[in-house]
Amino acid sequence: MPELTTSDTxxxxxxxxxxxxxxxxxxxxxxxxSVARAARETGAAxxxxxxxxxEAVCTRVAELGIADRVEADPxxxxxxxxxxxLCVPVGALADVAAVIAPHLAxxxxxxxxxxxxxxxxxxxxxxxxxxxxxxxxxxxxxTEFSGPDAGFATLFQGRxxxxxxxxxxxxxxxxxxxxxxxxxxxxxEEMEPAHHDRVLAVVSHLPxxxxxxxxxxxxxxxxxxxxEVLRFAASGFRDFTRIxxxxxxxxxxxxLNNREALLEMLARFTEDAQAMARAIxxxxxxxxxxxxLRGRKIRRSLIEIKQA
Amino acid sequence: MPELTTSDTxxxxxxxxxxxxxxxxxxxxxxxxSVARAARETGAAxxxxxxxxxEAVCTRVAELGIADRVEADPxxxxxxxxxxxLCVPVGALADVAAVIAPHLAxxxxxxxxxxxxxxxxxxxxxxxxxxxxxxxxxxxxxTEFSGPDAGFATLFQGRxxxxxxxxxxxxxxxxxxxxxxxxxxxxxEEMEPAHHDRVLAVVSHLPxxxxxxxxxxxxxxxxxxxxEVLRFAASGFRDFTRIxxxxxxxxxxxxLNNREALLEMLARFTEDAQAMARAIxxxxxxxxxxxxLRGRKIRRSLIEIKQA
Numbered sequence: 001m002p003e004l005t006t007s008d009t010x011x012x013x014x015x016x017x018x019x020x021x022x023x024x025x026x027x028x029x030x031x032x033x034s035v036a037r038a039a040r041e042t043g044a045a046x047x048x049x050x051x052x053x054x055e056a057v058c059t060r061v062a063e064l065g066i067a068d069r070v071e072a073d074p075x076x077x078x079x080x081x082x083x084x085x086l087c088v089p090v091g092a093l094a095d096v097a098a099v100i101a102p103h104l105a106x107x108x109x110x111x112x113x114x115x116x117x118x119x120x121x122x123x124x125x126x127x128x129x130x131x132x133x134x135x136x137x138x139x140x141x142x143t144e145f146s147g148p149d150a151g152f153a154t155l156f157q158g159r160x161x162x163x164x165x166x167x168x169x170x171x172x173x174x175x176x177x178x179x180x181x182x183x184x185x186x187x188x189e190e191m192e193p194a195h196h197d198r199v200l201a202v203v204s205h206l207p208x209x210x211x212x213x214x215x216x217x218x219x220x221x222x223x224x225x226x227x228e229v230l231r232f233a234a235s236g237f238r239d240f241t242r243i244x245x246x247x248x249x250x251x252x253x254x255x256l257n258n259r260e261a262l263l264e265m266l267a268r269f270t271e272d273a274q275a276m277a278r279a280i281x282x283x284x285x286x287x288x289x290x291x292x293l294r295g296r297k298i299r300r301s302l303i304e305i306k307q308a
Numbered sequence: 309m310p311e312l313t314t315s316d317t318x319x320x321x322x323x324x325x326x327x328x329x330x331x332x333x334x335x336x337x338x339x340x341x342s343v344a345r346a347a348r349e350t351g352a353a354x355x356x357x358x359x360x361x362x363e364a365v366c367t368r369v370a371e372l373g374i375a376d377r378v379e380a381d382p383x384x385x386x387x388x389x390x391x392x393x394l395c396v397p398v399g400a401l402a403d404v405a406a407v408i409a410p411h412l413a414x415x416x417x418x419x420x421x422x423x424x425x426x427x428x429x430x431x432x433x434x435x436x437x438x439x440x441x442x443x444x445x446x447x448x449x450x451t452e453f454s455g456p457d458a459g460f461a462t463l464f465q466g467r468x469x470x471x472x473x474x475x476x477x478x479x480x481x482x483x484x485x486x487x488x489x490x491x492x493x494x495x496x497e498e499m500e501p502a503h504h505d506r507v508l509a510v511v512s513h514l515p516x517x518x519x520x521x522x523x524x525x526x527x528x529x530x531x532x533x534x535x536e537v538l539r540f541a542a543s544g545f546r547d548f549t550r551i552x553x554x555x556x557x558x559x560x561x562x563x564l565n566n567r568e569a570l571l572e573m574l575a576r577f578t579e580d581a582q583a584m585a586r587a588i589x590x591x592x593x594x595x596x597x598x599x600x601l602r603g604r605k606i607r608r609s610l611i612e613i614k615q616a
Contacts, residue, residue: 203545215603217577237511244603252597269525289560295523295552
């Protein structure tokens with residue numbers, strides 16, 4: 001985990017220079033509100049402006065006091081900002097970007113936190129005005145909770161943040177986005193959009209698809225059995241429902257915007273599940289044991305690299 | 309959660325009468341060693357005898373001091389016992405039962421903790437001598453760890469234990485097994501073997517099959533990507549690998565011994581996953597959102613009944 005920049009003075013305000021003078025967050029859900037809290041705590045921005053399409057969220061953010069200013073109108077919110085971070089579901093990015101684009105200051109950095117990156121480059125890239133630097137990013141952090149109350153300042157501590165700049169992006173702008181995420185506590189890696197989408201399909205999007213699906217399968221069982229499914233939910237099913245409790249709009253958008261990679265990984269997975277089904281039907285104990293051992297191997301690798 | 313029986317004396321030993329004079333545990337893995345610890349802590353048995361096919365496990369159990377006596381020979385171990393509990397993988401139950409059956413004392417109770425129950429009734433039932441009461445059971449408790457060091461006395465606290473007696477089983481014998489599990493902290497329910505196997509297929513066996521399978525799917529990816537799968541494992545995948553770290557022999561045996569119900573649930577699940585894939589391919593946002601919302605609904609139900 002990166003350490004905060006140290007300083008030769010003892011006043012907390014002087015521990016680290018702000019990376020941005022005015023950081024505008026559009027969308028104050030779990031991620032946006034965590035960025036607000038972490039940016040204030042680490043002094044990453046001199047001023048934090050919050051903007052959300054929901055009046056209720058704007059009111060709540062003002063009550064929580066996690067931003068210096070709350071501005072309902074995105075066009076007004078982004079004025080004079082040196083960094084605008086879009087923290088809305090990926091399906092809403094194109095519309096939001098189109099609304100704010102004419103109002104972005106020359107030299108400003110536009111970034112996002114979306115879980116799919118080919119689609120973000122495709123949807124947002126074309127509307128970014130000349131002189132504005134577009135640096136997509138994706139912090140690999142979250143919980144199953146949503147909304148401005150769910151956020152917390154340490155959400156990104158020790159977690160990866162993938163920065164995915166399109167070819168030709170200004171290096172100084174990329175460096176500032178990297179510096180921002182490192183200040184918020186993340187370990188930053190650069191990655192190509194297509195590669196990002198394949199890796200995320202298997203580590204995150206497919207597991208969520210399976211979790212949502214098994215909840216539906218259980219829900220379809222006859223009423224009597226469903227009650228018992230709930231009463232006797234053993235640890236396996238409980239872990240699945242934790243995953244499945246995530247935000248519906250966010251996940252709908254992720255599935256629709258990482259279609260190719262997700263469908264490929266699901267096809268591979270389905271082949272493997274059918275092979276397992278065949279081994280069970282025909283009593284192939286060796287095959288089953290081998291597949292279970294592979295799970296342990298992956299788990300051990302995760303523990304070794306301290307991600308578990 | 310049931311409270312311990314209270315007594316009008318203040319000496320801890322007198323808090324509750326032992327339910328069995330000699331409880332013999334065959335197999336001292338996570339479950340067997342947890343029963344040993346919980347039985348001693350709650351005074352459920354006057355004497356606890358441990359027996360395991362592995363010399364290393366016998367040595368370790370003696371070192372841990374969690375049994376009053378360790379006996380490597382199962383025929384000797386079960387002599388004069390009023391309760392013998394088989395805590396071995398379900399695939400090993402038939403052999404173990406055949407070895408101990410001639411040595412069981414008249415009136416003794418034979419029970420087990422296996423995760424599949426049709427197979428246990430089929431495999432163990434026929435070798436039980438006349439005068440011995442066979443009362444299969446299944447505590448819905450566990451962790452991803454294995455072996456005698458992994459057990460702990462509170463494993464069954466507040467968890468369900470399903471008691472699955474074949475038709476015609478002696479009611480007094482069933483009542484003593486129920487009393488034992490309640491003493492160990494569990495909430496006990498009676499259930500038919502076939503019904504047990506269907507409910508467990510969906511709440512536990514299918515989730516584990518999916519978890520093992522996705523680990524294999526990830527392991528099959530090209531080396532470069534696999535490394536990144538491990539490095540960037542987001543929360544979804546991490547939860548899956550936790551499930552997938554469970555004991556390979558135990559799970560191989562569960563899959564082989566709950567074949568019919570598990571294959572049916574996997575077939576239903578696969579249909580549902582294919583329907584989701586089709587919705588993603590054709591951009592059916594409403595369908596996807598509906599399935600994600602169902603996950604939330606199941607989750608909320610779990611929280612309401614305090615199983616989450």
